[in-house]
Amino acid sequence: xxxENAVVIFSGGQDSTTCLFWAIAKYxxxxxxxxxxxxxxxxxxxxxxxxxxxxxxxxxxxxxNLLNQLAPNSLTRADxxxxxxxxEKGTPNTFVDGRNLLFxxxxxxxxxxxxxxxxxxxxxxxxxxxxxxxxxxxxxSLNVTxxxxxxxxxxxxxxxxxxxxxxxxxxxxxxxxxxxxxNETLTCYNGIKGxxxxxxxxxxxxxxxxEIFKNEYL
Numbered sequence: 001x002x003x004e005n006a007v008v009i010f011s012g013g014q015d016s017t018t019c020l021f022w023a024i025a026k027y028x029x030x031x032x033x034x035x036x037x038x039x040x041x042x043x044x045x046x047x048x049x050x051x052x053x054x055x056x057x058x059x060x061x062x063x064x065n066l067l068n069q070l071a072p073n074s075l076t077r078a079d080x081x082x083x084x085x086x087x088e089k090g091t092p093n094t095f096v097d098g099r100n101l102l103f104x105x106x107x108x109x110x111x112x113x114x115x116x117x118x119x120x121x122x123x124x125x126x127x128x129x130x131x132x133x134x135x136x137x138x139x140x141s142l143n144v145t146x147x148x149x150x151x152x153x154x155x156x157x158x159x160x161x162x163x164x165x166x167x168x169x170x171x172x173x174x175x176x177x178x179x180x181x182x183n184e185t186l187t188c189y190n191g192i193k194g195x196x197x198x199x200x201x202x203x204x205x206x207x208x209x210x211e212i213f214k215n216e217y218l
Contacts, residue, residue, distance in 0.1 A: 006118040012048030015122030100133035165209020
């Protein structure tokens with residue numbers, strides 16, 4: 001029997017959509033939350049809305065445009081080109097300072113108002129691409145901070161933390177949502193749904209994982 005409810009931090013991409021359906025299989029009720037932070041490709045939010053509408057999932061979009069002003073990067077500014085190769089030192093210019101910190105914090109505030117303890121996010125240390133806010137140590141630290149800040153027993157769930165992209169595709173397959181993930185999600189940094197542009201770092205990671213999945217699991 002399914003127990004409790006969950007809030008899913010939801011972008012409409014491969015990882016968060018896989019986590020959305022993982023949560024639907026596990027929890028009694030699931031609410032998806034997306035964030036408008038001035039991302040270059042509004043198609044991302046359109047995709048999130050379409051998925052939730054089609055699959056009858058409660059969905060909320062929160063205004064986070066201040067993040068765009070504070071942390072300019074290649075995902076929010078047309079004049080900044082996406083790094084095709086990760087730098088040897090520092091973070092890629094697709095990293096948005098404070099993004100997961102803020103998304104999870106606002107997600108937790110929303111969850112508490114609904115008496116929900118579980119917050120699901122699609123971060124992965126295996127495929128974290130140099131993003132410090134995708135690390136397990138960050139999630140565990142923030143979980144403690146949120147509990148202390150609101151005196152409330154939050155549980156941040158990270159179903160993808162220790163698996164790679166091929167295993168993420170396998171999870172979608174096991175959940176019976178492989179076609180949804182493949183055709184309805186938007187992971188591409190150039191705003192192209194499905195298989196994407198096949199050139200940007202996000203597409204390369206996604207498509208390489210899919211080929212490994214096909215060869216190993218199908």
